[in-house]
Structures are given as structure tokens and as C-alpha cells.
Amino acid sequence: MERTENKSLKIRVMLDKGRRLVMDYPIIFFVFVVFLFGILFVPYFTTSYNMKNLCLQLCDLLIIACGYTFIELNAGTDLSATSVLCVSSVLGGWIMALSPLAAYPVLATIAGIATMLLIGLLFGVINGFSVVRLKMPSFIVTMATMLVGQAFATWFAQVVFGKNSIGGLPQPFLVLGGSGKYFLVPVVISLVMFFLADFILRRTKLGRDIYCVGTNPNASYISGINVKRTVFIMFVLCGLFAAVEGIVLTARNMAAMSTLGSTMFLNIVSAVVVGGTSVSGGFGGVKQTLLGSVFIVILNNAMNLVGVEWQTIMLVQGLAILLATIIDFMLKRARYTTRRRLAE
């Protein structure tokens, strides 16, 4: 009896492993489907220009989506990520183009990048402090910082630039945007940020804490994990990643703009949620977000090429998020039931 019992257990475990792979990465199926759809039906989809295009758009979305993943792992939200983009772009642009430093391009670039990162840090600290110390729900805090941030960016642009955006950014800075022969620079930056986020999440103590706090904050607190510090660092990381995104986008557009990234929030949320980071925290990771970003970028690009109006794209993305959350719920229940059967 012992042997057969052992064999059937082994089969069940193998079956469960196969099911688990699909469960962990349901997004693979969707990416494949939408990619196939692109190749077969969408004209010009597979031209090399479009592929380069897709890559650049993927880099744009990936950096800030990785930052947002940190927040989503604790089932929080960060609406102010987009206003980090415009505030950092405007202030960075001012330093690089109009301030006395503008005469020395390299120095101006370094100062510009430093200020932009500082802005991201500042937003992260304000959000983190309010959520952790004042114990406010994260979406209210980030909603307030978003409104104030946008107002500041528009005001600063009008008062200092006199118009919405200014060009004249130093050449070393524009390299970051991947213009001309420096095509690979933003790709490298986004991959570096992706592997940095992946490294933090999977290899460091902070990453373990983030997953524990996201799943069960009580148990984590009792196990000695500093819950408050972990949540605070999550918001700071999201702010920094948003700042890096601001740098890449400003360089890509070769202009410091006060309206940078105003419609990106839907793309960010759909990339993270559709990717597979569960809405209730604790599950998911940056790799799922990478796959989610690929899915969203291909979806948008395909719909653009087919000529779908922009409002229907918003509708389709909304439905995609809804579908992802429903699947996440069913998987969680399925994962629970298969385990129950295994246990009996």
C-alpha cells in the first residue's frame, strides 16, 4: 500500500506543479494571444520600426510600473506617481536650461538629474510619512499630493518659462532619451531599473519584508519585521522610480513639460494588475509587471495601428484590468482548493 500511495502522491504533485506554473504566470497566455493577434491581423505591426517603437514604449512604461509594483504589493495605491513626472521634469528642465549652470552641459545634466531624483524622493517621503505616521489611507494622501503637484508644475511652467514647456536641454541629458544612435540607452536604463527592483524584491531582506507585510502585517510585526519602516521605504522607492521615469521621458521628448505623463496612470495600473501582482497584496512581483507592461504596450500599439479610437482603448484597458482581477480571485480560490484536496 505504501508504494502506490507514494506514486499517486508524486503524480498529484507533478500535476499541481503544471497547474502552478499557469497560475503563477497566467499573463503569459495573454501576451502570446495579443502578440499573435498583432502579427496576423494588424498591418505594419511586424515592421522593424514598429518593433523599435514597441521597445521604447515598453521602457517608458516599465520603469514607473516597477516602482508602482512595490506599492501594489502592500495593496496600496500611489496616484502621485504621475505628478512626480511633471514636477521633476519642470524643475529639472529649469536647472538644465535656464539656470546659470546651463553654460556647462555636463555639470547641468548632473545637477538636473540630481534635482529630479530629489523631487521623487521628496514625494515618496511625504506620501510615506502621511501613510505611516498619520495612518491615512494611501489613495487619499497620494490624491492630495497629485493635485498639489500638478498645480505647482503648471504654475512654475507659466511663471518661470512663460509657456508650458521649454526645449534647449543639454546634449548629454538628451542621450538618456535614446535619440538617434543612442537608441539603446533608455533600454539599458529600464532593464537596469527592472533588475534592480527584481534584485530588491527577491534577494534582499527588504524584499522579504515587503512580501511578508503585504500578506500579513500582524504576523510580520510579531516576527520582528519593522512594518512601519517597510511601508515607508515602499513609497520612497516608488517616488524614486517615478523620478527616473521622469528623467527618461523628459530626455525622450527633449522638452521639460508641465503636462508630462498626465494620462499614464491607467497604463501603470493595468500593467501591474494585469501582469499578475494581486490586488490584495503579498503576491506578484516585478517579473509579472514586465509581462504586464509588454501586454499593455502591445495592446495599445496594436489598437493604435488598427485605428481604434482612443476612448475605446480606455474601455478595453479597463476591461482587461477587470478580467485580470477576476482571474486572480479565481486562481487564489483554485490554489486554495487544490491544496485542500492535496491535504486530505
Next chain:
Amino acid sequence: MKKRILAAMLVLALLVSGLFAQGSKEAADDGQLRFGAAISFITGYYSAMIDGIYEAGEDLGIEIVLLNAESDSTKQNQQMENLIAQQVDAIICNPEDSVAIAASVQKAMDAGIPVVMVDRIVDGATPSKMIINNSYDLAYQLVEEYTKMSDCENLEAPLKTLVMVGSMADSYAVNCLNAMRDAINDYPEYYQLVAEIPGDWNQDTALKGLQNALSANPDIDLILTPSDMYIPCIESALDQIGCWKKIGEEGHVRVMSMDGDVNGLQAIKDGYTEADAVIDAVLCGRWGVEYAYNILQGNEVEDGATIDLPGFIVNYQNFDETAPNAYSYGDLT
């Protein structure tokens, strides 16, 4: 480890398949031309321009691909890149931000795709043609011409003016605001600026702002608005305090607007508003397509890189002569 390889492999597949599949999918080249139209934001004025573009498209048998950037220049740049990817034959571009669009315009021109700028210039690249209306001069002209009209001769006190504002993030709105401010300063004996009402191109904010301003200073003589989009709000706010009266009736408040949209011209026709600066949006759209078509056909039209779109002022006195060549004259009742 397995998951990381999985993800990296996928991104690689994306790139490689692009290169291989280079030849497999040729453009649906059945001779029909395809133009891309990248529009910044759809308010009353731009929807008229889109109608113009579609009209010209039908006349010349050109398929139009319309993309709206929702006033986000990053999205507009991506859309421009998508248009270039589609190897459209020409691009009519109404940039959300004239500096940011320079990169994509340059890329399109290098790819041999003629780019015609409509309504706004591009600063940092040389497109094939620029059809612009100088919104600043037109707004200035609107305010200036009114001083020459008959009912400004025997003014005892300068007209108390309210200026409504679009969204400060939109260069068209900012140009109109600056023009109106300068014009009012240049004619102190005719105009006195009382308040500026932020609308953010959102009718609810505009209505409430206008109502607040009217309740703060009830004795207003003139309202200036950068777009006919606000005419319904003005009508509703003035009607509230009983000032939505025909010209000449007691309690009438002068209203001057821009765009030359249906609401604006209808109000002039019914005698409620004084003047409307018509930017022939449909003509602008139509010219965009025609010029692109001509450049494609090679018959260069030598009339300079920038063409000034004729903006003209329709007011209640010269309505019958000037109004017909406004684009929305057709659907007036």
C-alpha cells in the same frame, strides 16, 4: 532562475521576430493614400478641424487615421511614432506642445513622410508646411476691432471686462489670455479688466467660476472667452441674473468669443453676442490635407513655409457678409 530566463527570452523573441518578419507583412498598398492626423485635444474648435480633415480626405480619396493625444505630449509622440511605423503617406499634426513634438516631426521628415503642422507651430524641427493661425494676433484683433465699432464711441467709463481662461496647460488658451490682457492694457479708456475666470476646458468649473465672478461684481459690461465651448455656460450664467438679453435691450451684457463654432455664430445671429473671431478650423483642416497631397504629388506650391490662416471677425453688424464663409455657417438655424 527559470522565471528570469523565461522573461528575458520573451523580450528577445519580441525583437527577433520583428527583424525576421520584416518582409512578410507588406502595407495594404492598394494605391489608396493614408494620412495620419495627430490631434492634441478635442474641444469644439478641433472637432471642426477634424471635420475639415475628413471632408478633404473624402474629396481626394485619402484614408484618414485619427489619433487624439488627450493633451499628453508623451502619448502624442508615441502616436506619431506609430504613424511613422505604419508608413502613412503624410501626417497632419496639431501638436499638444510645439517643443516636445519637434523630435517626432524630425523623425517623420527623415523617414520621408511630409508633415503639415496645423493651427500650432513646431519649434525645433522644419516641417513641410505650417498652417497656423496666430491665435495671439486674432484675439488681439478681436478686442482691438471692437473699440472701432459704433457702440464704443460715446463710452463714459471703460467697459468692465471678464476674461474667461482655457486650461493653463494648453498653449492656445495661454496665447489668447496673454493677447486679451495686452489688448485691454493697450486700450485703458475702453476696457477695465475685472477678473480672470479659470475654466480648465471643463464646462462645470467655467460655469461656477463665471457665476462667482458675476455675483462678486454684478455690473459687468463685457465677457471675453477664448472658445465657443463656454457660450452655453455664459448663456446659463447670464440668464440666471437676467442679463442674457439681445443687443440694445436693457441689461444686455456684451459677449465676444473665438472659434466661430455653431454656438458662437448662432448667438450672434439671434442677436445675443457682439462678435466672434472665426478661425476657419474646417479650412485649416482641409488645407492641411490639400497641402500634404500637393507635396506628395510633387507639384510644390511656392507660398512660403508658413501659411497664415485667415482669421476674421464676425460681428453682429457685418454678420451677413462675413458669416457665410465661416465653416459652421451651414448648420445655423
Next chain:
Amino acid sequence: MSVLQLKDIKKSFFGVQVLHGISLELKEGEILGLVGENGAGKSTMMNIIGGVLQPDSGSMFLRGEEYHPESPQVATDNGISFIHQELSLFSNLTVAENIYIDGYPKGKLGMIDKKKMASTTEEYLKRYHIENVSPSTSIGQLPMGTRQMIEIIKALVKNSHILIFDEPTTSLSNREKELLFKTLNELREAGYSIIYISHILEDVLMLSNRIYVLRDGSIVADGPTEEWDRDRLIHEMVGRDIKQVYPTLEKTIENDVAFEVKDLCCADSVKDVNFSIRKGEILGMFGLMGAGRSEVARAIFGVDPIQGGSVVIKGKEYHKTTPDLCINNGMAFITENRREEGLMMPKPVNDNMAMVMDRNLVRKLGMIDRAKEAELNDKMIHAVSVKVTNPKTQTANSLSGGNQQKVVIGKWIVTKPEIFIVDEPTRGVDVGAKYEIYKLLLRLASEGAAILFISSEMEELMGISDRIVVMKDGHLVKSIDKPDFSSELIGSYAI
């Protein structure tokens, strides 16, 4: 005339048999006392009568007919009201509103008939002599005793004639207790029948007509109150033949104090608790529900704030502790509620195991030494002998109670702490796993760890610990050394 009969009710949770064939009979106008240790199955039985749980087998009869409540709603409609220990009252609603929460008297056009509500509430408040409380005061401001009375009135208003009380007097003052007993006696004369569950034997003896004693899921004795006295009750409740054999391990207890608590006050109810644990000693802590044992444990470990006194860990005195600080000083805390506070249920065993040990495995750049971590994980899984097919993928919520508890213990042992605080480690665990857990605790103690072993099973404490302290109503009343352990002695101090 019998109002309610139970015949051979059986129930089991996750494979652990909780009720082994219960038969019981409740007559009209009678208070039936039900006593038994924690975990003897009292609450489960009452939940079955109250419609919260469904029995696996057996049948129930209400005034003769068949009775299967699927939900609390069905039970209340049949006139059975259940008064839980944590009352189901809403602190933002007034007294009258709470009483009528699921059945408001309808006035004109569907409106709540406020006048009728207020008058009946007023009448009930007066009848049960609850002073200075009006129908419109909010529940949030009332003391526990008055809230208890409100729950009773809530049942009476729904004219239910069978009332089930689950540990009603745990947080009542003596004055409030007398008031409650007076009310219960009045109800009995009025023909209501009451099942009164409590571990406070004096109350049960004074109140009830018949007493049933429940032990390990079966009725061991029942009879009219006259036949009973306190000692016989305790004997029936606890004096089981020691069928559970406990592992023994001779170990030396050094006499330097590893851990000491100095007149600790916390959670408002616990006052001036003093005890110390020496290296290698297992200090058992016994007490009934609500005696404040868990509160002491949580205060020591910094989960809840310390309101007074201090904790001495390895010579250093702390007036304020946090879990992080305690772990750094080599302490471990295995909580009572492992599902919410011990484990991450949806996560695999490895992740749960690694929660505490990661802090020592941090290398440069904040990286975790994954090889060492995997090695420690495997070592721990074998050390605490957790039965799991693949620790990397199998999640905690698919394990049995015993295995889950072993994972929690494994999680803490990894960092080789010297001081253990263990709160009800064997609750909801099958007998086999219990034995292994005892062996583990003894092995730890023999290696020099000081263990505070909190449990509500007297037998378990006597089997394992070297010294037992007894907690009652927030005070540490007695410290008993191993030679003179006896369940009657411990029971007499605790109950």
C-alpha cells in the same frame, strides 16, 4: 416537559474529532449548567444548537419535533437566543436600536415606531433594574455588565424562550454578577429555560438545577445540583486518568535568572504580575479564559503596550519593549492565534519558516544568503519533523493544525533564542503532534532555554513544566512547585 433534546451529536474539524456523541435534555423553566475545560467542546455544541455550525451526525428535537437550524436566523425564529462571549452589539447605535437590530416594530409607512421601541425598552430596563440608562444612550459608553443585560433584553424582546449563555460573567464586577443572577432566577420562574456555560463553578452551583460535565468532547457526568459540590465537579472536569503519557527528560535548572517580570500592568485588567524564569526551566502558566495570560505574554513581547512595571531580559531592564528588541535579545513568542499572528497562510512553508531567521542572514548590499537560508530551512523542517511534500510550494493553509504549529515553532527555533514565550501551542492539534511539541519544548529547555508555557489544559502543564503559576482575574495568585502539583489544588486557585 422537556423543551430541547440532543441525541448523539458528533462533530469534527479538519480531521480532529471534537464532539463524540453528545446527548442532553433541557426541561422547561430550568437552568442547566454546563461545565468543562477550555477546548472540551462547549462552544462547538452551543454553536450547533444556535445554528452557526452543522453537526456531522445525530439529531435535535425542539418540543418534540425535528430541529435543524441552518443559520442563526432560523434558531432565533424558533425562539432560541445565543448570547456569545464577545457580545454582538454595535457601539455606534443606541440601546433601543441594538435591541431591535434585526426586527424593528413597524410604525406608519414602514417607519420605525420609535415610541413603541422606547417604551418597551424602558419597561424592560426598569424590570431588570438597570439604572441611569435610557433607551437613547449609545452602547459605546456603557460598562460591560450593562451591555450583558442589554443582550439578555434583546433575546427576551424577540420572545425566545430558550437562552444560551456562553461565559457571561468573565468581565463582570461582583455587583453586576448579582444583578445577572437575580435576572436569571426571575426568568426561570417565568418559564424560560436557560443553558448556562461557565468555568466559574460557584456560579454554576448556585444557579443551575442540573449540571452536565463535558470533557474532551463527551458528557462524563450529569445530575441535579444537589448531588454536586465544588471538589466533585473539579474532579469530574479535570481528574481524568492520565492517558496522555508525557515525555520526560532530566535537565538541570541553573539558578541564574534568564528572564524576570517586575509588577507588570497591562491591558487595563492585568495588575502587578511578578515572576521570573531561570535558564532551563519551563514555567507553566495556568488560568481560565480572561485571566489575562495572553495579555501578559503580548505585553512582555511588546505587541501590546506595557502600562506599568518592567521586564528584565538577561539583566537589562526595559520599561517599553518591541518585538524587534525582544528578538534581538534572544526571545521568541509563539502566539495563541497561529492563523492570524503566527503564519502567512497563503504563502509556502519556506517563506513562513524564513520570516524570523532572515535577520541574521543579511550579507553585503542587504542581500540574503539564500544557500544558508535553504540549508537552515531543511534543517528546521527535519528538526520539528513537519510532514510536507514540497516546502517550496505547499502553502501553510493546506497543512494540518499540528503541522502548522510545528512550522511556527520551527520559524522561531532557527534563531536559537534563549527565552521562549509559548501561548496555547497545542490548541486544535492532534494527539500525535502534541507529543512531538512537548518533546521539542523539553529539548529546548534541556539546551538551557527559559520557557514560559501558557496553557488552559492543567494536565499538559503538570506533565511538562517545572513550576506552575496560576493567574486569576489579572492577578498572579499562586506559584506551585513540581512536587505538590495536583489538578484540584491548581483548579481551586484558578476557578
Next chain:
Amino acid sequence: MQKLNIFNGKVNLSRYGLYLVFAIIVLFFCFTNPNFLTYSNFMLILQQMAPFGVAAIGMIFVLILGGIDISVGRVMFISGVVVGEIMMHLPEGLYNSPWLFFIAYGVAILVGAVFGLINGVLVTKLNIFPFMATLVIGYIARGLGLTIAGLTKYDVRALGVISNSRIFGIPVAFLIFIVLAVIMNFVLRMTKFGKQTMAIGNNKSAAQQIGINVDKHIIIVYVLCSVFAAIGGLLSAGQISEVYTTFGENNEFQIISAAVIGGASMFGGKGNILPGAIIGVLLIQVVLNGLGMMNASVYIYSVVRGLIIFFAVAVDCINFKGELR
């Protein structure tokens, strides 16, 4: 997870602190602009606040349950679009008859109910966090609305009769708001449904224990919230007399802060309709009105909106014990 809503002086003090700050701002406005305190200006404020007031009523119910509804602004938009679409195709006779208002408001309530139902089901059956569920439904509503509308501008001038007209000087829209507020206050205070809403908000597990069907109840409350948002949307569309692409955008910020200032707590169990809804919406509208009259610069508005919602909620979170989300 029962939230410890201990009723203590500290929270109350800070709630009145907030009202004190508002009083100071109002006084400041009175001095800077003489006709701020006039009767007509006050009537104007009442008229402007009516649409947001109606939507705030629904929002307070959701907040009492401890949930949130981000899709209100966009539900306003889609109900405006659907009503506009239908009004365009109404036969002449029906268009000028009083039936128009029944049809318009009936359709709006229907559209609101559909989106409210979806919100409710997502929050209860799929137990998604209310913020995420309603955010997604908001995007779907806006996408659907824009797909239906395209570029068309719906002329809903006919609805203006209700929204703009006044009876003896009192704006009709405000009267509608007061009537709805009184009814819903009656529902909250005097009916079983209201009491059970308060109960579920205070202690969800106890409510389940005594047999309240909590899921059904939550779904009904979300339907209610979207229905009131749709009604508010139509009132506001009537005032503007046109439904266009940016209609209803970002209204949810103002509605949520109005409900919170009115005394509803983000963590459930607290909230009232009659004084709360009116105070909340009135204060915000007074501040915006005052700014407008003071001809404040364009940028101040969204800064003020951000600060209002931040401090309104901060006051409420001082003694929240639950998890940091």
C-alpha cells in the same frame, strides 16, 4: 476586523477645529469682498452645491460601510451621455412634454443602478478592495461613455428648467437636494436598512453573526451611491446645458471630501446625512466661491482642493488602529 471606533474627545475636538478653520476662511472672504455675504450670492452657492450634495448623500452611505466609490464622477458622465443620446432621438411631442424629465431621470437612475450593481458585486463577491474595484469601473464607464458619444455635444438645455429655475428665490436644484437629503436621513435614522448599515460599518462580523445578509446590503448601498451620483450628474448637466467630453471629470475628489468633512469616517460606522451632507458640500462650495470672487489665481484651486481633502481625512485618521494600507 473590528475597528476600534472609540468615541473620545480628541477626535471631536479636531473635527470642530476643522470647522473653526473654515469659519475663519469665510470671515476672511467677507472682508475682502463686500457682496460675498449677500442674499443672491448665498442662493448662488446653494444652487452650485446641489448636484454635489445629491452625490455626497450616496457617498456617505458607502463611507458608513467603510467602503469608497471612486467611480462617481465618471458614472455622472456616462449617465449624462446616455440621457443626451436618448434626448436626441426623442420624438418632438415627447421632448417638450413634462414626460421628458421622468424619462431623463429614469434612464439616469437605471444607468447608475447598473454601475452600482457591478461595483457592489466586485466588492462583495470578489472581495476586491473598494478603491481598486471602483477605479476600474470608473475607467470602464468613461471609456464606454466616450465610445458612445464620440465628438458629439449633447444639448441638454431642456433639463435646465429643473436645474436653473428658482421658486421664490430658492433654487429648485437645492430643493431637490434637501428633499432627497431628508428622505435619506429618514432612511438612515428611522428604518431598519439604515440601522443595519450603521451596524455593518461598526462591526461586520457581529452583523453576520446576528444574521444580517451583509453582502446583499453592501450591494444595495453601492447601487444607491451610483444612483445618487447619476441624479446629481443630471442636475449638473442641466446647469451647464451641455454634456461634453470633460463632463464629470475629477468630481469624485470634491464629493469624497464633502462627505468626510460632513462627519463620515473613512473607517466606517460614523456618518450622518442631514447636518453632515449639507455642512460638507456647503463648506467646500463656499471656499471655492470665495476664491472665485477674490479673483484668486488659476493655480490656487487644485492646491486648495488637494489640501481640503488631505486635512479633512487626516483629522479622521488620528486614532485608526488598523493596518497601514
